[in-house]
Amino acid sequence: MTTDAVVIGAGPNGLTAAITLARAGRSVVVLEQADEVGGACRSAESTLPGFIHDLGAAVMPLGYASPAWADLPLADHGLTWIAPAAEFGQPLDGGRAALAYRDVDRTAAGLGKDADRYRELAAGLVRDWDRLRASILGPLIRLPRHPITLARFGLKGVQPATRFVAPAAGELYPALFAGCAAHAVLPLERLLTSSFGLLFLALTHTAGWRYPRSGAASLSRALASYLESIGGEIRLAQPVRDWADLPEHRAAVFTTGPPALATIAGDRLPGKTRRRLLRWPYGPGAFKVDFALDGPIPWAAPTLAEAGTVHIGGTIEEVAEAERQVADGSHPDRPFVLLAQPSIADPTRAPSGQHAVWAYCHVPPGSDLDMTDRIEGQIERFAPGFRDRILARTITPPGGLEAMNPNLVGGDVGGGSHAGTRLLFRPTISARPHRVTGRIFLGSASTPPGGGVHGMGGYWAARAALAGPLR
Ligand SMILES: Cc1cc2nc3c(=O)[nH]c(=O)nc-3n(C[C@H](O)[C@H](O)[C@H](O)COP(=O)(O)OP(=O)(O)OC[C@H]3O[C@@H](n4cnc5c(N)ncnc54)[C@H](O)[C@@H]3O)c2cc1C
Structure with missing residues (x-):
């Protein structure tokens, strides 16, 4: 038949x-x-019974x-769908962190002297989102239904992320933007990397990082x-x-x-x-580690405990340096780490009081270097005592990902x-x-x-x- x-x-x-x-x-x-x-x-x-990892x-x-x-x-x-209290966060040294909430004003309030600039940017993204969504989630070569909205987004999005946020008054706003822009898996000095930053911020204040x-x-x-x-x-x-x-x-x-x-x-x-x-x-690969923890991650900035996702890499300069090294074929000592702690808002993910954590960093394509220590080092930097909480870990290098899914x-x-x-x-x-x-x-x-x-x-x-x- x-x-x-x-x-x-x-x-x-x-x-x-x-x-x-x-x-x-x-x-x-x-x-x-x-x-x-x-x-x-x-x-x-994948680590221990009762810990559900993605x-x-x-x-x-x-x-x-x-x-x-x-x-x-x-x-x-x-x-x-689970909605964590904070969409995502990005820690900086000294116990500081930028937190992104669904609410624009609450997010802006945490960004010090860059608050007004952020509020204006985010308000524009929220205003345009319904029209942008239709254009961005489809093929680009066709007559856009909302050409002016798309052009407004495009003029910003085409810029390198490092240039888009400059000059900023503080470190928190650029770091927050860098974490979103780094989802492009490109050096942040490249054209178009801002489009990732803008897209993920628009999603933050509309859909949420669910x-x-x-x-x-x-x-x-x-x-x-x-x-x-x-x-x-x-x-x-x-x-x-x-x-x-x-x-x-x-x-x-x-x-x-x-x-x-x-x-x-x-x-x-x-x-x-x-x-x-x-x-x-194909682009760079991912080196992934899942952790079973006997308690929450001991973040130096306590507000990170309510963020479902945490971008770990420090300032925009540090994130840009890490992504540049990966693009050049090397392994950063301080990689940009994407981390999710879903069990903070979903008790089905781990036994009571314990936590399932997902993390990965970018590496050159097909790399077989073990990045576990560097990933743990970056988490420990912003959450002293993290390593002491590890009950078990499962490592999936790029080759393991490809073996699971061609x-x-x-x-x-x-x-x-x-x-x-x-x-x-x-x-x-x-x-x-x-x-x-x-x-x-x-x-x-x-x-x-x-x-x-x-x-x-x-x-x-x-x-x-x-x-x-x-x-
Ligand atoms: C480690 C990691 C972290 C990620 N994190 C996120 C995240 O947090 N949020 C997010 O939105 N996205 C994330 N992504 C990306 C996202 O998962 C993918 O972009 C998405 O799954 C792509 O969907 P797809 O259906 O195109 O391909 P896939 O999900 O890869 O599915 C393709 C399917 O095709 C099957 N297949 C392939 N070849 C054949 C064949 N010859 N015959 C039969 N079957 C075949 C594969 O087995 C697989 O089941 C992540 C991906 C990875 C690997």
């Missing part, structure tokens, strides 16, 4: 593509190489804001359960290595990396397209480098980036709007298939 669509990969984008197709009344089969759904959005008791993504402001999921009944399928109760896997399971409830089929432990592994279909939606698609589709693609996809460049090439968490124009145009400069050929589509993090748990790449790829062979 021929299925309308086959989707390769059951991560957030694959499941969203399949849901979009099934809701449009098309038959759909999802093939997933792993023995569970979720891709880089999964959880496991194996990939942990905190999902983009997911909570995702237009693709806004009207799905995911709560009926087990999803509850995360799924009981771990990232709850979101993936809710998506899968809803998909099955509307007739979609998921086949686990089904790696697609060759075109012959696909059932008969009218459209194929890949949520793999571009090189994997090119290899599987082979000469079904024009030579030029195939060569371009095979050349897709999309994470060299440990790249974002589906490919953001250097040059690739932040805007993925995987190629095209008016229809999700359509590879007449009946082959790509919807992974290597397509607009890029990495992160939001499902929008899959959504747009499914929409392209529905406008094409599945019309």
Whole structure:
């Protein structure tokens, strides 16, 4: 029997593509190489029993804001979003910290002499957010519905993060911005890095840095359960290595990396397209450590105890230096560490009084250097006594991430480098980036709007298939 669509990969984008197709009344089969759904959005008791750790993504402001999921009944399928008291924080030496709250004024009040500047910036982002969201979470080459709002964002976002915040009166505001901009995984002196800072600040004051109760896997399971409830089929432990592994279909939606698609589709693609996809460049990797702690992290700045996410790297100059070193192929002694402490607001994540902590830093692609000591050193710097709280740790180097999920090439968490124009145009400069050929589509993090748990790449790829062979 021929299925309308086959989707390769059951991560957030694959499941969203399949849901979009099934809701449009098309038959759909999802093939997933792993023995569970979720891709880089999964959880496991990876340190000790009772401590639930996220194996990939942990905190999902983009997911909570995702237009693709806004009207799905995911709560009926087990999803509850957790909102911590503070969205994120960034410590500085001397027991200081910048805290970002949903409330703009409360955030600004903690930024000293930069308060007015921050208030003005954040108020503009909040005002524009609804219009920006539609433009940013879709392919960029099309007529924007709100060109003036997008241009206003673009003029700021195109700037290097280091330049955007200069000159600042204090260290807290630039540090807060740097932590958001560093999600670009690029040196902060590069053009366009401010767009990440602005996007994550806009999300701070609108959606919030929420995360799924009981771990990232709850979101993936809710998506899968809803998909099955509307007739979609998921086949686990089904790696697609060759075109012959696909059932008969009218459209194929890949949520793999571009090189994997090119290899599987082979000469079904024009030579030029195939060569371009095979050349897709990946960015730096991640070195990840999960900690089981016998108590909360002893932050020197006590307000950090209420932040779901903590960006650890010190001043903007230090964060910029760390990211520059990674881009140059070396390992910073003081890396920029992304840390989540979900159990501060979700008691299901760890035994009573104990905590599950997720942390990673950027490293050169495929690096096999053990960064555990440097990550712990950075946390200890801002939370003296942290090491004494560790009951167990689990290390996942870039190679471990790729072994878990072939999309994470060299440990790249974002589906490919953001250097040059690739932040805007993925995987190629095209008016229809999700359509590879007449009946082959790509919807992974290597397509607009890029990495992160939001499902929008899959959504747009499914929409392209529905406008094409599945019309
Ligand atoms: C360590 C880490 C931390 C992260 N932190 C965050 C975060 O906090 N917040 C956030 O929003 N994002 C985060 N991300 C990024 C986010 O997880 C990804 O961008 C997102 O999961 C991409 O979704 P996807 O569906 O495109 O790909 P994936 O989630 O990678 O899913 C792809 C799926 O396809 C399957 N697959 C691949 N090839 C084949 C094949 N040939 N045959 C069959 N199946 C195949 C894989 O097994 C996988 O299940 C993080 C990622 C990592 C790794």
